[in-house]
Every structure is written in C-alpha cells, then in structure tokens.
Amino acid sequence: MPESFLRLLRTREAGLLGLNLLLLAAIAPFFPAFLRPGSLAGLLDDTALLILLALGEMLVLLTRGVDLSIAANLAFTGMVVALLDQYHPGLGLAPVLILSVLMGAALGAVNGLLVWRLRIPSIVVTLGTLSIYRGAVYLASGGRWVNSNQMSPQFLAFVRLQLGGVSMLSWIAIACAVLVALFLRRSVRGRDLYAAGNNPSAALYAGIDVGVMQFSAFLIAGAIAGLCGYLWVSRYAVAYTDVASGFELQVIAACVIGGVSISGGVGSVAGVVLGALFLGIIKNALPLVGVSPFFQMAVSGVVITGAVLINARGTQASALRILERRPA
Amino acid sequence: MSDVSLSARSKARVTRRPWHALVRWETLLVLAILVDFAINAHASPYFLDPWTLSDVTVSVAEKAVVALAMAFLVMAGEIDISVGGIIALASVSMGLVARAGLPLPLVVASGIATGLLAGCVNGALVTIGRVPSIVATIGTMTLFRGIAYAVLGDGVLKTYPPGFAWLGQGSVAGPVSFELVLFVALAAVAIVLRHATAFGRRVVATGSNPEASRMSGIATDRLRFALFVAVGTAAGLASVLLTSRLGSTRPSIAQGWELEIITMVILGGVAIEGGIGTIPGVVLAAILMGLVTFGLGLLNVPGIVMSVVTGTMLIVVVAVPAALRRYGGGRQ
Amino acid sequence: MQPILSLDGVAKSYGGVKALTSGALDLYCGQVTALLGENGAGKSTLVKIITGIVHADGGTITLDGKPVVIESAEHARSLGISAIFQEPVVFDALTVAENIFITGRPLKGRSVDWPTMMRRSREILAELDPSIDPAMVLGRLSVAQRHLVQIARALSNDARIVIMDEPTAALSHREAEELFAITRRLRDEGRAILFISHKFEEVFALCDRYAVFRDGAGVGQGTLQGMSSERLITLMVGRPVDQVFPKQVVAIGExxxxxxxxxxxxxxxxxxxxxxxxxxxxxxxxxxxxxxxxxxxxxxxxxxxxxxxxxxxxxxxxxxxxxxxxxxxxxxxxxxxxxxxxxxxxxxxxxxxxxxxxxxxxxxxxxxxxxxxxxxxxxxxxxxxxxxxxxxxxxxxxxxxxxxxxxxxxxxxxxxxxxxxxxxxxxxxxxxxxxxxxxxxxxxxxxxxxxxxxxxxxxxxxxxxxxxxxxxxxxxxxxxxxxxxxxxxxxxx
Missing domain, CATH: 3.40.50.300 (P-loop containing nucleotide triphosphate hydrolases)
Structure with a gap:
C-alpha cells in the first residue's frame, strides 16, 4: 500500500537507515574495499556485541529504567566462564553457554528485584551493582588474566564459526534481534512493557504490573549481558578485570541514537540495531580515512552528542490540537 | 471530619521528623565514620599519626570538591556523568599552557576555565537543547575525554611551572594540606548556599517539582545552567589539584570518577530524583569514603575491591530505609 | 429484580484520610444508574474499588448474589467490569488500536493478533469517530478524541458492567448525543451502567436510577421517577441549595x-x-x-x-x-x-x-x-x-x-x-x-x-x-x- 509505505518512509528507522547508507556511500568511492562482503561481515562481527547489549538495554530503557551494570555483568560472567573453561576444559561448550546466561540473568535479577520490590531508582541500583560486579571480577580472578592459551579450543572456536560467510557471533546477534523484535511486537508481555514505560499510572489502571515489567526487563538485559560475557571473552580471547569497562555508556548511546527514549515507552529493535551499526561503521571507517585512533573517541563523542541533540528535537511534545481544522 | 484525624497523624509525624529525616541520616554517617576510624586505628598503629590523617584528606578532597557542586545539581533533579571527562580535558589544557611556558596563574586559570566551558556545554545541551541530562552528559563524557585523547594521544605532559606542585601536594601549616583547607572552605560556602540562601531553597524546589517551580517564578533553566557550570568549574578545580598532585597529565586520568562522586552524593543522603539533601551529609559521606578507602589501603586491599565496598555501601544505604518503609511499620 | 452488583458499607482510607466510610450502591442489568455527589464525596474511590485498582478496607461487594473480593484491575475485567475513567487513561506512544485493546488484546495462539485488533478497532471507531485511524499513534489525537478512545475501549471487551466517570466532560453536544445513543444501546443489550455526571439534564435524559454520595457515604438511592434536581442537590449537599455560593456585592472599578x-x-x-x-x-x-x-x-x-x-x-x-x-x-x-x-x-x-x-x-x-x-x-x-x-x-x-x-x-x-x-x-x-x-x-x-x-x-x-x-x-x-x-x-x- 502506498500510504503505509509513505508512513514507513517518515519513521526514524528509515531516516537512520538512510544515514547509515549515506555513510557507506561516502566511504565507498575512497575505500571500495570497505563495501566488500568480507569487510561488511567483519563490520557486523565487530558490532554484534554492541547490538546484543543494546537490545537488552533497550528493554530496560523502555520501562523508564537504565542499566549501568551490563558491562560489569559481562566482565564478571565472562571471567567466571573463562575460569570454568580453564580449570575444566573437558566440559565442552554447553555448560559455558548455560552458565553465562543463567549467571547473567541472576545478576540482572538482583537489579530488577531492588528496583521492583524496594522501588529504588534504577540508576542508583545499577551504579552500585556496577561497582560490585566489577570488583567481583577481581575477587574471582585474583587480578589474573585468562589468556587465549589457557582457553580450550572449542571455547575459542564457537564465535568464529563461519556460516554463509558470517560469523556465529553475528548470527547470535541477528537471532537475538529477531527474538526481541518478536517478543516486543507479538507477545502480550512485550506490549505491556511498552505500556508500562509509556504511562505507568495508566498501566496500573489497565491491570499491568509496572514493577514486574521492570523486573523482566532487567532479567532479560542481564541474561543477554551474561551471554555477551562469554562471547566477548571468546571473541577477544582474553579475560581480565577491566574487560568492556565503560562500554555501558556506548550501549546507551547506541540506544539513544536508535531512537529509544530515555523517558520510556518509545523504541524499536530496528532502530537500536541501526543505531549500533551507525557507531560501528564510524568506528571501522575512521582508521581507513586515516584518522588517528586517538581521534576516534572524540569523533564518537561528537556523533553521540549530536545524535542525542537531534533526537531531543524530534521527541519534544507537540501541542494538542484544540482549534478545529478548517478546510484549506 | 476527616481533617481531624489527618492532622493528628501529621502531628505525630512532625514531632518525629527531626529524628527520621534529617538527624538520623547524618547521625548514621557519623557513627559509621567513628566505627571505621576505630577499625583503622586498630588495624594500623600509624593511622592516628597526623601526617597519615593528612594523607586521608588528600586522597578524597579532589573528588569531594566536585561532589559538593554535584550535590546541588542532583538536588535540582539533574546529573552530570561527564565530570571525569572534564577533569581529563582540563588537565590536558593545563599541560599545554604549561608546555608553552606560561606562568602559574595562567596554568591554573586555563584548567578552571576549561571546566567552566565544559559546564556551559552541558548546561546548554540540557536547558536549550532539551536533552535529558543523563543522556547529554554521557555524550559529552565521551566528547571531553575524546578531545583529551585526540590532543595528547598516548603522550604525557610533565612540565609544569615551579610552585604548581604545591597546590596538590603542599601544606598550609604542618600536616594541614592545601587541599584540605580548600575543601573545608568550599564546604562552608556550600553549606551556607544550600541552607541559608534563597538560591538553596530554589534549587531544592526545582528538584522537588520543576513544573511547579517554573510556575512559581523560578527561572529553572537559568538555575540548571548555572549548576552545570558550577559542576564543570568544580571539576576544573579538581583537575588542578589532581594534576598538581600527580605532576603529570594523561588523557586517562580520573577514569570512573563520575561514579565515585555520584556515589558520594547519594551516600550523603541526597535523593537521586532531586528535592532532598543536605551538604553536611555529603561532607560526612566524603569523609567516610575517604576513611574506608584509606583503611583498605592500610590493609593492602587493592583499589578495585574498594569498588565492591563503595557499591555495597551505596545500595545498602539506600535499600535499608526503603525496605523499612516498605516492609516494616505502617503501610502507606 | 436482583441487582447484578451490590456494594454495602464499603469503606476506604488513604493514610489517615477517610475517602469512603459507608458506600452503598446497587446496579441492575438493563438500567443506567446515575452516581451523584460533590467532589470529594467518594465517587472516584468507589469507582477505583469496583475496578480493582484499590482494595476496600471494609464492607461487602456482591456480584450475581455472591460475595466477591475484587483483587486487581485484571480480576475486575475477568468479572466483566469495565470503566471509562475521568482522566484519560491512555498511552501516547502506542497506536489507537492498542489503546482500545490494552486490557484484552486479541490473540492468535500466544501472540498478539494485530490484523484482528486493527479490524475490530476500525469497526468500533466507525460508530464513534470514523476520522480516527486505528494505526495512528494516540499522541496525535485531540483531547475529545482521547475520550472517545476510552469509550471505544469500554465497548471492546463485552463488559456486563460499564462504569462511565464523567464521560461527557470533554465532548461537544453532538459527540455527547452520540455517546448517549451508544449508552442506551448498551443498556438495551442488558448491561448494567454506572453513569457519573455533574449535569442534571444528562442524568434525567439518560438514567433510570440514582445513587447519591456525600462525605464518603451513600445517602440515598432509588429510581429517578418522581425525583427533581432540587431534591437530588439537597441530598448531595445536605442543605438547601441557595446557600452554596457566598457571592458578595462588590463595586466594580476600572x-x-x-x-x-x-x-x-x-x-x-x-x-x-x-x-x-x-x-x-x-x-x-x-x-x-x-x-x-x-x-x-x-x-x-x-x-x-x-x-x-x-x-x-x-x-x-x-x-x-x-x-x-x-x-x-x-x-x-x-x-x-x-x-x-x-x-x-x-x-x-x-x-x-x-x-x-x-x-x-x-x-x-x-x-x-x-x-x-x-x-x-x-x-x-x-x-x-x-x-x-x-x-x-x-x-x-x-x-x-x-x-x-x-x-x-x-x-x-x-x-x-x-x-x-x-x-x-x-x-x-x-x-x-x-x-x-x-x-x-x-x-x-x-x-x-x-x-x-x-x-x-x-x-x-x-x-x-x-x-x-x-x-x-x-x-x-x-x-x-x-x-x-x-x-x-x-x-x-
């Protein structure tokens, strides 16, 4: 239908997609290699962890919360599974995967319980657990590094499996994006998540338990962060205390660029994926364009600040129409 | 009528309030400080030495200076995540000014001015750009530290004019360090501003209900802008102290400080949603965190484990009253 | 005839404030009951109790002759109770269709059936305001249209008991007439309707019965036949009407x-x-x-x-x-x-x-x-x-x-x-x-x-x-x- 197609064109996601394509088009003439399937698969592989974490963070943001602890959760879980693999290399991959998801979910549940049962603002809770989880990495490892030569081959190989030219890590991100999209679009609980974040007091009238929604969001975000713990440690073949330190802020930036509202109830999987890819493209293109790696952070800073500024323009409440429409 | 029973209830509440809301929090902090003091003194015979105590203040005063300003900002319902980035940027700017051979006052001024300008950027994003402060300052945090990296790369700046080191390392009299004197002076100013001036009242009102404050004739945007500038300036000042103490500038300095500073503010009893908080509480929280850090240092506990202690303190301190409100005593 | 829903001696306090001391109300199938009372008389609290948003501290609620405790908004809905609230309880960022079906989205298996939701929304809205597109984000509607969406919500879930808390407060005359037509149709289908309004002309035009609340207590209910607005006001206020407004004579200046x-x-x-x-x-x-x-x-x-x-x-x-x-x-x-x-x-x-x-x-x-x-x-x-x-x-x-x-x-x-x-x-x-x-x-x-x-x-x-x-x-x-x-x-x- 042309009308619904036009509506689609006007969405933020379409704009963001256009921006991403524009960025690629601008790079292409100078560095045609960047657009080769191999490079694009590499780009996806580089951005997969950001996408995954941003999907979880989005759920929390949708319920008017924020989770600052996901990167610390990732580091803690990653260290624990790395140690498990180091000392019991014969266990295989399944226990590692299961443990990472369960442990991540448990750490997320701690956040969720404090927010839900005690009604402590999520920023305070996750600021606290961020420090605790990060310190726990040190306590678990005694400050040691777990290096690639201490990891079992299957532990390292899984994320690198290539299926159709795309890495397993990328496939996991794609699968997770599809699952979260289906959850948000098709499941009752997913829709309730939007309603609870959009208008908590109205949600109460509609029989939606806002606290349970917040808890669910933290639980899922934690589970994803835990899974990413294993994926990260395996992808970079090293586990240490400062893994992914400060990464939570990049994750939030990807969400905000993708159109997720910090005040809840607004955001889509497509937007978040595109927001993460946008940051990924910039990060991968800068060295090509000859920008010193030391400039990358400043450029990201400009991009993030600019994006949130434009975002704020778009989401400002417009006046309610009171005057009757007159024939033009 | 119903009003009668209400006012009776309220009266009971009011007479209890001094205990409940104000004194109790600060009393708890004082108790915690005393306990920690005793533990530290017990753990190390050197702890009670005045020079040791002086070291305690040095390790915490830089963060506490920023926490004083941050307390006002949080009370007004906003937050600034970018302070660590501001400190790094201000340090780089001082390093460059010093390398150019300019005199001490200009070096210090450039650090403070950088902080002030960075605060203006944050304030403009929030009040003019209408970006929620947590999002805006996450962006500028990357931006400020990013500029520091862009300028300095992995280099180090180490040349500073003579006398610069005194700011962060020198003492005013015996074991009383300049950092301590500066912090005490700023804390006194902050206490007066918060508790004795119309400005303090307006800050709390704005955090408690921004819309009603605007409707009551408070220039809430101007107020918020001023508070961001104050936090930026305080971060600039902290950068002067830190750079002087370290004697060198790297783009990575003060990494993660924002979280410690905000923890200090919340531990001091300032409500993260704004509208509630006292400066003595923040000062006590700063002392407590300084003592705990130092005590763990005496016990040779590594810095990273300290974050477990701070994080736990933060959550326990907020969760216990919340749990009591919810599960103990009368139900609301 | 036996009332479908009956409240007796229902009480509720917030903190120490008594919002409701002895609420009494009977609703009958196929009848519209007007709930009258001044602001602060306890009407909103009563509505919240019936819809499960707050729990009563005391009293009994009888549904179909059996005592019930309404646990939650969810429970109220499963009992067939639906409400149009005074303040629009709506979600700006969601579509109109989802706002209508927020309490009972059509499902296909375990997933939300969007096409059915859109189609049924369009059917319901056709009667109210065909210009509202169910796929539109609700935030773009006017104040009156938001109320219409709430009304559509009450129509969507086949409730046996429909509560309308000042539904006409934001409606134009024409829109209000349409609402009355819908209300009468719901009544004729055998539903029990509780209609809260300050406007006596509406009450007399639409309602069959009345219940009056004053200071948190039910002070009278019965059939509207033979009642005058003066007698209702006296019941509501508890004193003759002309004392209510202490208008002073003031010389008006420049x-x-x-x-x-x-x-x-x-x-x-x-x-x-x-x-x-x-x-x-x-x-x-x-x-x-x-x-x-x-x-x-x-x-x-x-x-x-x-x-x-x-x-x-x-x-x-x-x-x-x-x-x-x-x-x-x-x-x-x-x-x-x-x-x-x-x-x-x-x-x-x-x-x-x-x-x-x-x-x-x-x-x-x-x-x-x-x-x-x-x-x-x-x-x-x-x-x-x-x-x-x-x-x-x-x-x-x-x-x-x-x-x-x-x-x-x-x-x-x-x-x-x-x-x-x-x-x-x-x-x-x-x-x-x-x-x-x-x-x-x-x-x-x-x-x-x-x-x-x-x-x-x-x-x-x-x-x-x-x-x-x-x-x-x-x-x-x-x-x-x-x-x-x-x-x-x-x-x-």
Missing part, C-alpha cells in the same frame, strides 16, 4: 487587564476580553476548550504568538512566570499536584516561594520573616495543619489547594487567575475558597476563574466568558446568564 486577539498555533485564536477591579470573570467551557492555555499565555508560561496584553492601560510583554509575578499576576493552576504545590516541601516554604524576594535580604533566608509572611495567610485561609514545617503532601486536597492560593496571596496580586480552584476538594474547603474569592474581589483584586462546574460559574462570576474549541463564543453578564444558554454556547457546533 479595567485592570485587557487582552486583544490572543492566538497560539493549534490552540486558540482571536481571544479578547477584559477584567476589572473587584470583578470575577468566569471562564466556562468543556475540558480541552483552550481555557487553561489562554491562562498560561497571561501568566507567561506558554506565551501567545499573536495579539497583545494590556495591563493598567499599558501593553506588556509577559514571557515568563517571573515577569507575570512582577506585573502582579498570580495563577493557581488546574493541576495542583504537578504545577501548583511542592508536595515534599513544607507548607511555609511553599507559601513563600514565589515571593522569596520579599522575605530574604541580600539573598539570605530569614526564618522569622518567612514565618511572619506565611503564618497569617495560612490562618486566614484556614489551612488545617500542625505547623508551617509540615509537608504539603500530608494535607488533604482542600488544604493543599489553600496552600497554593496562600502562596499567590503572598505576592499581593492585582490579577489572580484561578484555574478550576475547587476541583477535587471537599465541600467545606470549597465554600472557604469561594468566600475568599469574594473577599479578594472586595479588596479590589481582579479575578479570572476558570471552571467546568456550571453552578460555580453561575454562582460566583460577574461575567462569564464561554470558550469552545479554542474560540471565545461570547461573554455573558451575570444577569443574562442561564444554565441553558451557557451550556449551549459551550457545546453546540
């Missing part, structure tokens, strides 16, 4: 404020009126008619884009609340909790906030001067409190409102705007607010009173300005104002 052709995009245009010393100008209209928006233009918090404001003969520019206060204008806003009071601050701090410059010296606070400022005002208004240090959130709605009025009196305004000054406050406080308005007018303050309560406007105002859809429909002097005329101006297309 013009204080005049506005000419004020306009703001989408909201209102060509708004012109004046108000004089000692005068009370009533501003009447449906909810969402643009009245509050014009007041915010006068107060500088949402300045007009066109037109001008003349104060004491001089054109002034008011672009912020500070400027309005400096010009001697005060505004008691409609949304007391959000815009009026600082609930977590002390009463004294609230009262002195807009006039802080008067009690401070060189920016320093003076507890003594603040007390001298606030205490007499709190006393004059009869704020029931334990002291000026008490927090405003501990007060009842009426006393909170008195605190908000006191803070504006502290600025010694020449023009005082009161936006719905007696909304949601109890009868005693209401009378006090009305008496105070008379006293202020007698002292020469020019008062603009926005109100949706027709008796209040007719009882208190010297002239009544009627607004509809962002336009001034006319200004009627007290002597020529009749309920029929004012309502017709406010609602007729």
């Amino acid at each position: 013009e204080v404020l005049r506005v000419e052709a004020l306009g703001r995009c989408l909201e209102y245009e060509n708004v012109s009126f004046d108000v004089r010393r000692g005068e009370i100008l009533g501003v009447y209209g449906l909810i969402g008619a643009g009245r509050s928006e014009v007041m915010h233009a006068l107060f500088g918090t949402a300045p007009a884009e066109t037109g001008r404001i003349v104060l004491n003969g001089e054109t002034v520019s008011i672009r912020s609340a500070q400027q309005a206060i400096a010009h001697g204008i005060g505004l008691v806003p409609e949304d007391r909790q959000r815009q009026g009071a600082h609930l977590r601050l002390a009463i004294g701090d609230n009262i002195t906030l807009p006039s802080l410059g008067r009690t401070t010296r060189g920016g320093f606070l003076s507890a003594r001067r603040e007390r001298e400022q606030a205490a007499p005002l709190a006393e004059q208004l009869g704020v029931k409190m334990s002291g000026l240090r008490q927090r405003v959130e501990d007060l009842s709605g009426g006393n909170q409102q008195k605190v908000v009025i006191a803070k504006w009196l502290a600025t010694a305004p020449r023009v005082l705007i009161l936006d719905e000054p007696t909304k949601g406050i109890d009868v005693g406080a209401k009378a006090q607010v009305h008496r105070l308005m008379g006293e202020l007018a007698a002292k020469g303050v020019a008062i603009i009173m926005v109100s949706s309560e027709l008796p209040e406007v007719l009882g208190m105002a010297d002239r009544i300005m009627v607004m509809r859809r962002g336009l001034v429909q006319g200004i009627v002097p007290r002597s020529e104002a009749t309920p029929e005329r004012i309502v017709k101006m406010a609602t007729d297309a």
Whole structure:
C-alpha cells in the first residue's frame, strides 16, 4: 500500500537507515574495499556485541529504567566462564553457554528485584551493582588474566564459526534481534512493557504490573549481558578485570541514537540495531580515512552528542490540537 | 471530619521528623565514620599519626570538591556523568599552557576555565537543547575525554611551572594540606548556599517539582545552567589539584570518577530524583569514603575491591530505609 | 429484580484520610444508574474499588448474589467490569488500536493478533469517530478524541458492567448525543451502567436510577421517577441549595487587564476580553476548550504568538512566570499536584516561594520573616495543619489547594487567575475558597476563574466568558446568564 509505505518512509528507522547508507556511500568511492562482503561481515562481527547489549538495554530503557551494570555483568560472567573453561576444559561448550546466561540473568535479577520490590531508582541500583560486579571480577580472578592459551579450543572456536560467510557471533546477534523484535511486537508481555514505560499510572489502571515489567526487563538485559560475557571473552580471547569497562555508556548511546527514549515507552529493535551499526561503521571507517585512533573517541563523542541533540528535537511534545481544522 | 484525624497523624509525624529525616541520616554517617576510624586505628598503629590523617584528606578532597557542586545539581533533579571527562580535558589544557611556558596563574586559570566551558556545554545541551541530562552528559563524557585523547594521544605532559606542585601536594601549616583547607572552605560556602540562601531553597524546589517551580517564578533553566557550570568549574578545580598532585597529565586520568562522586552524593543522603539533601551529609559521606578507602589501603586491599565496598555501601544505604518503609511499620 | 452488583458499607482510607466510610450502591442489568455527589464525596474511590485498582478496607461487594473480593484491575475485567475513567487513561506512544485493546488484546495462539485488533478497532471507531485511524499513534489525537478512545475501549471487551466517570466532560453536544445513543444501546443489550455526571439534564435524559454520595457515604438511592434536581442537590449537599455560593456585592472599578486577539498555533485564536477591579470573570467551557492555555499565555508560561496584553492601560510583554509575578499576576493552576504545590516541601516554604524576594535580604533566608509572611495567610485561609514545617503532601486536597492560593496571596496580586480552584476538594474547603474569592474581589483584586462546574460559574462570576474549541463564543453578564444558554454556547457546533 502506498500510504503505509509513505508512513514507513517518515519513521526514524528509515531516516537512520538512510544515514547509515549515506555513510557507506561516502566511504565507498575512497575505500571500495570497505563495501566488500568480507569487510561488511567483519563490520557486523565487530558490532554484534554492541547490538546484543543494546537490545537488552533497550528493554530496560523502555520501562523508564537504565542499566549501568551490563558491562560489569559481562566482565564478571565472562571471567567466571573463562575460569570454568580453564580449570575444566573437558566440559565442552554447553555448560559455558548455560552458565553465562543463567549467571547473567541472576545478576540482572538482583537489579530488577531492588528496583521492583524496594522501588529504588534504577540508576542508583545499577551504579552500585556496577561497582560490585566489577570488583567481583577481581575477587574471582585474583587480578589474573585468562589468556587465549589457557582457553580450550572449542571455547575459542564457537564465535568464529563461519556460516554463509558470517560469523556465529553475528548470527547470535541477528537471532537475538529477531527474538526481541518478536517478543516486543507479538507477545502480550512485550506490549505491556511498552505500556508500562509509556504511562505507568495508566498501566496500573489497565491491570499491568509496572514493577514486574521492570523486573523482566532487567532479567532479560542481564541474561543477554551474561551471554555477551562469554562471547566477548571468546571473541577477544582474553579475560581480565577491566574487560568492556565503560562500554555501558556506548550501549546507551547506541540506544539513544536508535531512537529509544530515555523517558520510556518509545523504541524499536530496528532502530537500536541501526543505531549500533551507525557507531560501528564510524568506528571501522575512521582508521581507513586515516584518522588517528586517538581521534576516534572524540569523533564518537561528537556523533553521540549530536545524535542525542537531534533526537531531543524530534521527541519534544507537540501541542494538542484544540482549534478545529478548517478546510484549506 | 476527616481533617481531624489527618492532622493528628501529621502531628505525630512532625514531632518525629527531626529524628527520621534529617538527624538520623547524618547521625548514621557519623557513627559509621567513628566505627571505621576505630577499625583503622586498630588495624594500623600509624593511622592516628597526623601526617597519615593528612594523607586521608588528600586522597578524597579532589573528588569531594566536585561532589559538593554535584550535590546541588542532583538536588535540582539533574546529573552530570561527564565530570571525569572534564577533569581529563582540563588537565590536558593545563599541560599545554604549561608546555608553552606560561606562568602559574595562567596554568591554573586555563584548567578552571576549561571546566567552566565544559559546564556551559552541558548546561546548554540540557536547558536549550532539551536533552535529558543523563543522556547529554554521557555524550559529552565521551566528547571531553575524546578531545583529551585526540590532543595528547598516548603522550604525557610533565612540565609544569615551579610552585604548581604545591597546590596538590603542599601544606598550609604542618600536616594541614592545601587541599584540605580548600575543601573545608568550599564546604562552608556550600553549606551556607544550600541552607541559608534563597538560591538553596530554589534549587531544592526545582528538584522537588520543576513544573511547579517554573510556575512559581523560578527561572529553572537559568538555575540548571548555572549548576552545570558550577559542576564543570568544580571539576576544573579538581583537575588542578589532581594534576598538581600527580605532576603529570594523561588523557586517562580520573577514569570512573563520575561514579565515585555520584556515589558520594547519594551516600550523603541526597535523593537521586532531586528535592532532598543536605551538604553536611555529603561532607560526612566524603569523609567516610575517604576513611574506608584509606583503611583498605592500610590493609593492602587493592583499589578495585574498594569498588565492591563503595557499591555495597551505596545500595545498602539506600535499600535499608526503603525496605523499612516498605516492609516494616505502617503501610502507606 | 436482583441487582447484578451490590456494594454495602464499603469503606476506604488513604493514610489517615477517610475517602469512603459507608458506600452503598446497587446496579441492575438493563438500567443506567446515575452516581451523584460533590467532589470529594467518594465517587472516584468507589469507582477505583469496583475496578480493582484499590482494595476496600471494609464492607461487602456482591456480584450475581455472591460475595466477591475484587483483587486487581485484571480480576475486575475477568468479572466483566469495565470503566471509562475521568482522566484519560491512555498511552501516547502506542497506536489507537492498542489503546482500545490494552486490557484484552486479541490473540492468535500466544501472540498478539494485530490484523484482528486493527479490524475490530476500525469497526468500533466507525460508530464513534470514523476520522480516527486505528494505526495512528494516540499522541496525535485531540483531547475529545482521547475520550472517545476510552469509550471505544469500554465497548471492546463485552463488559456486563460499564462504569462511565464523567464521560461527557470533554465532548461537544453532538459527540455527547452520540455517546448517549451508544449508552442506551448498551443498556438495551442488558448491561448494567454506572453513569457519573455533574449535569442534571444528562442524568434525567439518560438514567433510570440514582445513587447519591456525600462525605464518603451513600445517602440515598432509588429510581429517578418522581425525583427533581432540587431534591437530588439537597441530598448531595445536605442543605438547601441557595446557600452554596457566598457571592458578595462588590463595586466594580476600572479595567485592570485587557487582552486583544490572543492566538497560539493549534490552540486558540482571536481571544479578547477584559477584567476589572473587584470583578470575577468566569471562564466556562468543556475540558480541552483552550481555557487553561489562554491562562498560561497571561501568566507567561506558554506565551501567545499573536495579539497583545494590556495591563493598567499599558501593553506588556509577559514571557515568563517571573515577569507575570512582577506585573502582579498570580495563577493557581488546574493541576495542583504537578504545577501548583511542592508536595515534599513544607507548607511555609511553599507559601513563600514565589515571593522569596520579599522575605530574604541580600539573598539570605530569614526564618522569622518567612514565618511572619506565611503564618497569617495560612490562618486566614484556614489551612488545617500542625505547623508551617509540615509537608504539603500530608494535607488533604482542600488544604493543599489553600496552600497554593496562600502562596499567590503572598505576592499581593492585582490579577489572580484561578484555574478550576475547587476541583477535587471537599465541600467545606470549597465554600472557604469561594468566600475568599469574594473577599479578594472586595479588596479590589481582579479575578479570572476558570471552571467546568456550571453552578460555580453561575454562582460566583460577574461575567462569564464561554470558550469552545479554542474560540471565545461570547461573554455573558451575570444577569443574562442561564444554565441553558451557557451550556449551549459551550457545546453546540
């Protein structure tokens, strides 16, 4: 239908997609290699962890919360599974995967319980657990590094499996994006998540338990962060205390660029994926364009600040129409 | 009528309030400080030495200076995540000014001015750009530290004019360090501003209900802008102290400080949603965190484990009253 | 006939405040029951109990002859109870269709069936307002359309009991007639309907039975046949009607404020009126008619884009609340909790906030001067409190409102705007607010009173300005104002 197609064109996601394509088009003439399937698969592989974490963070943001602890959760879980693999290399991959998801979910549940049962603002809770989880990495490892030569081959190989030219890590991100999209679009609980974040007091009238929604969001975000713990440690073949330190802020930036509202109830999987890819493209293109790696952070800073500024323009409440429409 | 029973209830509440809301929090902090003091003194015979105590203040005063300003900002319902980035940027700017051979006052001024300008950027994003402060300052945090990296790369700046080191390392009299004197002076100013001036009242009102404050004739945007500038300036000042103490500038300095500073503010009893908080509480929280850090240092506990202690303190301190409100005593 | 739903002796307290002491109500299938009562009589609490949003502290609820405890909103819905709330309980960021089906989305297996949801929404909306597209985001609808979406929601889930809490407050005459037609159809299908309204003409046109609440208790119910509005009002208020409004005779002086052709995009245009010393100008209209928006233009918090404001003969520019206060204008806003009071601050701090410059010296606070400022005002208004240090959130709605009025009196305004000054406050406080308005007018303050309560406007105002859809429909002097005329101006297309 042309009308619904036009509506689609006007969405933020379409704009963001256009921006991403524009960025690629601008790079292409100078560095045609960047657009080769191999490079694009590499780009996806580089951005997969950001996408995954941003999907979880989005759920929390949708319920008017924020989770600052996901990167610390990732580091803690990653260290624990790395140690498990180091000392019991014969266990295989399944226990590692299961443990990472369960442990991540448990750490997320701690956040969720404090927010839900005690009604402590999520920023305070996750600021606290961020420090605790990060310190726990040190306590678990005694400050040691777990290096690639201490990891079992299957532990390292899984994320690198290539299926159709795309890495397993990328496939996991794609699968997770599809699952979260289906959850948000098709499941009752997913829709309730939007309603609870959009208008908590109205949600109460509609029989939606806002606290349970917040808890669910933290639980899922934690589970994803835990899974990413294993994926990260395996992808970079090293586990240490400062893994992914400060990464939570990049994750939030990807969400905000993708159109997720910090005040809840607004955001889509497509937007978040595109927001993460946008940051990924910039990060991968800068060295090509000859920008010193030391400039990358400043450029990201400009991009993030600019994006949130434009975002704020778009989401400002417009006046309610009171005057009757007159024939033009 | 119903009003009668209400006012009776309220009266009971009011007479209890001094205990409940104000004194109790600060009393708890004082108790915690005393306990920690005793533990530290017990753990190390050197702890009670005045020079040791002086070291305690040095390790915490830089963060506490920023926490004083941050307390006002949080009370007004906003937050600034970018302070660590501001400190790094201000340090780089001082390093460059010093390398150019300019005199001490200009070096210090450039650090403070950088902080002030960075605060203006944050304030403009929030009040003019209408970006929620947590999002805006996450962006500028990357931006400020990013500029520091862009300028300095992995280099180090180490040349500073003579006398610069005194700011962060020198003492005013015996074991009383300049950092301590500066912090005490700023804390006194902050206490007066918060508790004795119309400005303090307006800050709390704005955090408690921004819309009603605007409707009551408070220039809430101007107020918020001023508070961001104050936090930026305080971060600039902290950068002067830190750079002087370290004697060198790297783009990575003060990494993660924002979280410690905000923890200090919340531990001091300032409500993260704004509208509630006292400066003595923040000062006590700063002392407590300084003592705990130092005590763990005496016990040779590594810095990273300290974050477990701070994080736990933060959550326990907020969760216990919340749990009591919810599960103990009368139900609301 | 046995009632389908029966409440007996239902009680509810919030903190220490008794909102409901002995609520009694019977609803019958195939009948519309009017629930009448003044603000603060306990109607909203009753609705919340029936819909499972709050739990009663005592009393019994009987459904189909069996006692029930309504656990939650979810439970109420499963019992076949549905409600249209007074404040639109809607979700701006979701589509219209999802707003309609928020409490029972059509499912296919375990997943939400969007096509069915869209189709059924379109069917329901076709009867109400075909111009609303179910795929549209609700945030883009007008105030009246939001109410229609709520009505559509009540229609969507086949409830046996439908509660309508002032559903016509934001509707035009035509829309209200359509709503009545729908309500009658629902009744004829055998549903029990509880209809809450302040408008007697609606009640007599639509309802079969009545139930009256006063001060948290049911004071009478029965069939409407043979009842007059006078007898209903006497039941509601507990005393003869003509005592309700203490209108003082005040000599009206020279013009204080005049506005000419004020306009703001989408909201209102060509708004012109004046108000004089000692005068009370009533501003009447449906909810969402643009009245509050014009007041915010006068107060500088949402300045007009066109037109001008003349104060004491001089054109002034008011672009912020500070400027309005400096010009001697005060505004008691409609949304007391959000815009009026600082609930977590002390009463004294609230009262002195807009006039802080008067009690401070060189920016320093003076507890003594603040007390001298606030205490007499709190006393004059009869704020029931334990002291000026008490927090405003501990007060009842009426006393909170008195605190908000006191803070504006502290600025010694020449023009005082009161936006719905007696909304949601109890009868005693209401009378006090009305008496105070008379006293202020007698002292020469020019008062603009926005109100949706027709008796209040007719009882208190010297002239009544009627607004509809962002336009001034006319200004009627007290002597020529009749309920029929004012309502017709406010609602007729």
